[in-house]
Amino acid sequence: MHVTAAVLEKYGDPLRLRELELDAPGPREVLVRIAATGVCASDAHTRSGRIPSPLPVVLGHEGAGVVVATGAEVTHVEPGDHVALSWMPSCGRCRHCEGGRPVLCAVSAPALLRGTLMDGSVRMHDGDRDVHHYSFLSTFADHAVVPAASAIKIRDDVPLAVAALVGCGVLTGYGAVVNRAKVAPGSSVLIYGAGGVGLSAVMAACNSGALQVIVVDPQPDKRDGAAAFGATHVIDPSTQSVVQAVRAMTDGLGADVTIDAVGSEGVQAEAFDATATGGTIVCVGVPGPDASIAVPGARFVREEKYLTGSLYGSSRPGQDIPALLNLFAAGRLPVDKLVSQTYPLERINDTFDDMHAGRLRRGVVVLDEAAAW
Ligand SMILES: [Zn+2]
Ligand SMILES: [Zn+2]
Structure with a gap:
C-alpha cells in the first residue's frame, strides 16, 4: 500500500x-x-x-x-x-x-x-x-x-494521543520513579527537567506519596508547568545553587531519590551531590555517545548511594501501558x-x-x- x-x-x-x-x-x-x-x-x-x-x-x-x-x-x-x-x-x-x-x-x-x-x-x-x-x-x-x-x-475509551505519549515519554518518566527508584511514601524526590519525561516523573512521585517533589528547570514556563503537575518546590538552576537549595528543603540531607531527565554531564555530577546519603540517582536522559559519569570515589563508598540508569521506565510495557491508561481514565494521571x-x-x-x-x-x-x- x-x-x-x-x-x-x-x-x-x-x-x-x-x-x-x-x-x-x-x-x-x-x-x-x-x-x-x-x-x-x-x-x-x-x-x-x-x-x-x-x-x-x-x-x-x-x-x-x-x-x-x-x-x-x-x-x-x-x-x-x-x-x-x-x-x-x-x-x-x-x-x-x-x-x-x-x-x-x-x-x-x-x-x-x-x-x-x-x-x-x-x-x-x-x-x-x-x-x-x-x-x-x-x-x-x-x-x-x-x-x-x-x-x-489497550482500552478503546482513552484518546489515542494520550496512549501515544504513554508509549514512550510517560512510561519512561513514571517507570523510573516507580519501577527503578521504587519511591517510598514520605520521600523527597528531586527531578531534573520538566518536559514530558520529567513531568511524568512528577506525577509518579506524587502518586507514590512523596512528601517533597522538587523540580529543576531553567525555563520559567516549564517550572510553572511542574508546579501545576504537583511539584512542591521548583528551582531555577541559572540563579540558584541546586545543591544548596535542595539541602535547605530537606533538613540538610539532600533528596532521597533524584531523577535526571536531562542527561547532561553537568547535571549528572550535580545530582550526586544533591542526593542524600543512602539515596538513589536514576539517570533517564541519554547523554552524548562520548559522555561519561564521574563520581567522587571515596564518597561513593562511604555514602552508599545507588547510581543507576533506567531504560523505558524499567518497565514491562505490556502490563504497565494498560495500567497507566487505567490511571489516566480514573483521573489520576x-x-x-x-x-x-x-x-x-x-x-x-x-x-x-x-x-x-x-x-x-x-x-x-x-x-x-x-x-x-
Ligand atoms: Zn522516546
Ligand atoms: Zn527477550
Missing part, C-alpha cells in the same frame, strides 16, 4: 514528506493506522545524528493507533483494536524477558537502532530504495508495520495536560524547532483527529 511518511535523508536536514510503498505485515507483524505520535528527544537526537541510524529513515517511536491487519501468527490483537506501540518488542524467552525485565531483552535491545524489523528486513520502500524503520516503529507516517510484540492492546501543541504531519519540522526553543512539554503530531482525542 502507499503511505505518507516523514523521511530523514541526511542528518541535520528537515524531514520531508514522501509517499512510500509499505509491504503487508509478515506472519508476526501488525499493520497499524497511526492516529497520533509524540515527538520525543530521541527523535531529535537522531535527526541531528547524535543517536545514529541507518538512512533514509522514518523517525517516530511514541505512537498509538488502530490495527488494520495482522500477520498469520498474530493472535493477541485483531483489526479494529486500539494499540499503543512499544519500541521494545521483547522476545519473551531470553534471560531478561524470563527474569521480568523485558526492556533489556537480549534479542530486541541490541537491534533497536539497526533500522529494521525483527527479521532484519524493512517494509518501507521509496521506489528501488529501502527506507529504514526507527526503534521498530516509525510512527511519523499514516500507517506502520510493527512487530506483533510492539502492539500493546493527567497525560492530556502534557500536550502543549498539536501539529499535522505536514508541520513535523516545526515540532523540533519548538522543542529546541523550550516551548513544549510535549508536541504531538495528529494524523487522525477523531481517533486522537
Whole structure:
C-alpha cells in the first residue's frame, strides 16, 4: 500500500514528506493506522545524528493507533483494536524477558537502532530504495508495520494521543520513579527537567506519596508547568545553587531519590551531590555517545548511594501501558495536560524547532483527529 511518511535523508536536514510503498505485515507483524505520535528527544537526537541510524529513515517511536491487519501468527490483537506501540518488542524467552525485565531483552535491545524489523528486513520502500524503520516503529507516517510484540492492546475509551505519549515519554518518566527508584511514601524526590519525561516523573512521585517533589528547570514556563503537575518546590538552576537549595528543603540531607531527565554531564555530577546519603540517582536522559559519569570515589563508598540508569521506565510495557491508561481514565494521571501543541504531519519540522526553543512539554503530531482525542 502507499503511505505518507516523514523521511530523514541526511542528518541535520528537515524531514520531508514522501509517499512510500509499505509491504503487508509478515506472519508476526501488525499493520497499524497511526492516529497520533509524540515527538520525543530521541527523535531529535537522531535527526541531528547524535543517536545514529541507518538512512533514509522514518523517525517516530511514541505512537498509538488502530490495527488494520495482522500477520498469520498474530493472535493477541485483531483489526479494529486500539494499540499503543512499544519500541521494545521483547522476545519473551531470553534471560531478561524470563527474569521480568523485558526492556533489556537480549534479542530486541541490541537491534533497536539497526533500522529494521525483527527479521532484519524493512517494509518501507521509496521506489528501488529501502527506507529504514526507527526503534521498530516509525510512527511519523499514516500507517506502520510493527512487530506483533510492539502492539500493546489497550482500552478503546482513552484518546489515542494520550496512549501515544504513554508509549514512550510517560512510561519512561513514571517507570523510573516507580519501577527503578521504587519511591517510598514520605520521600523527597528531586527531578531534573520538566518536559514530558520529567513531568511524568512528577506525577509518579506524587502518586507514590512523596512528601517533597522538587523540580529543576531553567525555563520559567516549564517550572510553572511542574508546579501545576504537583511539584512542591521548583528551582531555577541559572540563579540558584541546586545543591544548596535542595539541602535547605530537606533538613540538610539532600533528596532521597533524584531523577535526571536531562542527561547532561553537568547535571549528572550535580545530582550526586544533591542526593542524600543512602539515596538513589536514576539517570533517564541519554547523554552524548562520548559522555561519561564521574563520581567522587571515596564518597561513593562511604555514602552508599545507588547510581543507576533506567531504560523505558524499567518497565514491562505490556502490563504497565494498560495500567497507566487505567490511571489516566480514573483521573489520576493527567497525560492530556502534557500536550502543549498539536501539529499535522505536514508541520513535523516545526515540532523540533519548538522543542529546541523550550516551548513544549510535549508536541504531538495528529494524523487522525477523531481517533486522537
Ligand atoms: Zn522516546
Ligand atoms: Zn527477550
